[in-house]
Amino acid sequence: MAFLTSLNGVKAKKIFLAFFTLSSLFPILIAIFMVNNYIVPLIGSAQAGLLDDSFYLGLSAMLFFSLISFFLMYRWLHTLEHVTAKIMTMSEAVSKREGEFGAQHIDEDHEFAASSSEKQTEENEIHTLIRSFNTIFQTAADQLAERNHLRELLARLIGIASSLTAELDFDRLFPLIVGNVTEAMLAERTSMYVVDSENRELWTKVSEGVKQIRLPLGQGISGRVAETGETLNIVDAWELPYYDRSFDQNNNFRTRSVLCMPIKNRSGEIIGVLQVINKKGKDHFDEEDESFMKGLTSQIAIALENSILVDEILLSFNSSMSTLSAIVDARHHFTAGHSERVKEYSLMIAATMNLPKEEFEPLKYAALLHDIGKIGIRDEILMKAGTFTAEDWVEMKSHPAQTKTILDNFHFPRHLRDVPELAYRHHEKVDGTGYPDGLAGNQLPMGSRIIAVADVFDALTSRRDYPKYAFGQTMDSELMSLELVIDILLKESGSHFDPQVVSAFMQSLPNALIRYRGEHFTHDYVDDTLRRLNPELLSDQKLAASEPNKRQ
Ligand SMILES: [Fe+2]
Ligand SMILES: [Fe+2]
Numbered sequence: 001m002a003f004l005t006s007l008n009g010v011k012a013k014k015i016f017l018a019f020f021t022l023s024s025l026f027p028i029l030i031a032i033f034m035v036n037n038y039i040v041p042l043i044g045s046a047q048a049g050l051l052d053d054s055f056y057l058g059l060s061a062m063l064f065f066s067l068i069s070f071f072l073m074y075r076w077l078h079t080l081e082h083v084t085a086k087i088m089t090m091s092e093a094v095s096k097r098e099g100e101f102g103a104q105h106i107d108e109d110h111e112f113a114a115s116s117s118e119k120q121t122e123e124n125e126i127h128t129l130i131r132s133f134n135t136i137f138q139t140a141a142d143q144l145a146e147r148n149h150l151r152e153l154l155a156r157l158i159g160i161a162s163s164l165t166a167e168l169d170f171d172r173l174f175p176l177i178v179g180n181v182t183e184a185m186l187a188e189r190t191s192m193y194v195v196d197s198e199n200r201e202l203w204t205k206v207s208e209g210v211k212q213i214r215l216p217l218g219q220g221i222s223g224r225v226a227e228t229g230e231t232l233n234i235v236d237a238w239e240l241p242y243y244d245r246s247f248d249q250n251n252n253f254r255t256r257s258v259l260c261m262p263i264k265n266r267s268g269e270i271i272g273v274l275q276v277i278n279k280k281g282k283d284h285f286d287e288e289d290e291s292f293m294k295g296l297t298s299q300i301a302i303a304l305e306n307s308i309l310v311d312e313i314l315l316s317f318n319s320s321m322s323t324l325s326a327i328v329d330a331r332h333h334f335t336a337g338h339s340e341r342v343k344e345y346s347l348m349i350a351a352t353m354n355l356p357k358e359e360f361e362p363l364k365y366a367a368l369l370h371d372i373g374k375i376g377i378r379d380e381i382l383m384k385a386g387t388f389t390a391e392d393w394v395e396m397k398s399h400p401a402q403t404k405t406i407l408d409n410f411h412f413p414r415h416l417r418d419v420p421e422l423a424y425r426h427h428e429k430v431d432g433t434g435y436p437d438g439l440a441g442n443q444l445p446m447g448s449r450i451i452a453v454a455d456v457f458d459a460l461t462s463r464r465d466y467p468k469y470a471f472g473q474t475m476d477s478e479l480m481s482l483e484l485v486i487d488i489l490l491k492e493s494g495s496h497f498d499p500q501v502v503s504a505f506m507q508s509l510p511n512a513l514i515r516y517r518g519e520h521f522t523h524d525y526v527d528d529t530l531r532r533l534n535p536e537l538l539s540d541q542k543l544a545a546s547e548p549n550k551r552q
Helices: 002-007 010-043 045-096 111-115 125-166 170-184 220-228 246-250 287-329 338-352 357-369 372-376 390-396 399-408 419-424 446-460 482-491 499-516 523-533 540-551
Strands: 187-196 201-204 213-216 232-234 258-264 270-279
Touching (some): 045 125, 125 170, 125 287, 170 270, 170 287, 187 213, 187 220, 201 220, 213 220, 220 258, 220 270, 270 287, 287 372, 338 357, 338 446, 338 499, 357 419, 357 446, 372 399, 399 419, 419 446, 446 482, 446 499, 482 499, 499 523
Antiparallel strands (some): 187 201, 187 270, 201 213, 232 258, 258 270
């Protein structure tokens, strides 16, 4: 850089001018001085005139050639300075990583460089310099473009990875992956399959633009990749003997290029297959596409595993909660299934009331676990047949507080932190005459008001050992007629129950009856009411449609 700087600008020209003066003009001035002071006095004035003529002619010629060479040297120096300046500018840009180097180029046909007559035959050093620097710039430009491209791919990969790993819901993860991959791979279509090794099948939830598909392992492109674990990069799928064109023909699609890759988990097991179809703008997917998709599949594997893990944790949490509630219900054969039904009724009411989505889950677990405190009630009370004494009631009425104590010891996730409170207040009444605290109206969480209706409805429509206790009169322990139950709910609306909840329950009642018709309820018990409220539900078609729900 010091060398370039010394060549640059006025400084170089000054050095050159001093050099020229010393090497050309100074010797001429010495020659004039020598001739005039020593040679002319020596040879005499007779021949001095002749000497003068030839001497000054010679001097003029020397001066002329010196000036010509000065002029040429000066121009050469100017060219060198020009090139150096350009190199310096570009070098600075390189060091600052600025600009697009692809466009940087020193013109080899610069007027001074081109004007040299030696250009055709000899290697001009300026040209060599220009060429070598142009090569450097081109290399820098290529490397920068490559680096920018890689940076862009990496940013895209990181973006996709973070959005995928943030999504833990299996149903939402599928379309998210498919959409992202199609965009990132510049493909027309993407399919992702999950391996079902038990059934030796591949299945997909979403395949953009086409319906759900299940494939046997080993069949077709995806089936082969899932079986062998090898990547397939195909230019034209229709050339493959094992490719089934009927799928394309049925969906009015033409599959050409295909890149199909296994999705492997951390232990190397193939958990799925990712397939992109028809590269846009090219006739096939290249090596770069392969490495990029490899990066994608490793992120997808993590996201898939996470969501499967979350599903399993949720499944295990749900089954633990259901088991806990069933343990309490199972202490007495008449209360079997009580908590599960209260949960179902509560969710039906919440759906009818269009409760905010985030209130459903707390309600579900609170309804399921509302009576878990009964685990602390002695058998003599819980199993007692006949009327309760005042002491019996004191113990029986302690169960909501015991429920809260038990549930407070649970580590519920943040979105379920209201569960203990909702369950605790299921025996409160909107007029403030309930227990444990006698809270009224809006002081009571909506979830508790919903569970209260569902709980009483199930108690009245189920057999109990003890007389029905909620109505200030002694009734038998058999299940009440639905007509009477409805009557009681409506009458207690505004005193015991929130009228809004009762109204929502009345709307969902036909579905609640159908839900347990033939299971908890006999046909005889519910059919009259159903015929009165919604006879359509009893049509064969509707009954058939409700069957799958019952198996869940
Ligand atoms: Fe209770
Ligand atoms: Fe209950």
